[in-house]
Amino acid sequence: VTPKAWKMKCGGTSETKPATEETQQIVQHVKAQVEEKEGKSFDVFTAVEFKTQMVAGINYFIKVHVGNDQFLHVRIFKSLPHENKPPELTSYQSKKGKHDELSYF
Template identity: 60%
Template sequence: MMCGAPSATKVATAETQNIADQVKSQLEEKENRKFSVFKAVSFKSQVVAGTNYFIKVDVGNEEFVHLKVFHSLPHENKPPALSAYQSNKSQQDELGYF
């Protein structure tokens, strides 16, 4: 993968779900709601000074959110951080750079 360019969309993995779970509370705080369903479906990654993850998450009732999560380099020892998100998405909405 070229540095700076987002990867192709891939099926979410256990690692992707773990990253999404770590920022779930940050999203719930911003959206002022709780999500009983929070299942990572697909993702793209972008290598920067760390990694940006763009993750499509199923939040139930045929509603999806797109998360942009920054995961710093391992030596920085920081948890993933929610950089941005897009709500009111559908399963058909393509996961893009934002």
């Protein structure tokens, strides 16, 4: 087992990767929840980069551009496919900048 694989098996987060079409679809699932919590709507809600954490499903830590120089970090839980549940917002951090590093929260 390589150290990288070991880290993933033990629940560590992956390296940061550029956002994909899948991560954009995942953030779209929770956009309304974030807007409700923030008390405002976002014209821009674009996934920029992400990390994952293997648990009994996958935690996604995603940096989201919400317009101008404003970003959010969202943590979304995606359950195992056989559970047939939509992605769920578990936490988020507002007032983030473009260069703020994604980390576990």
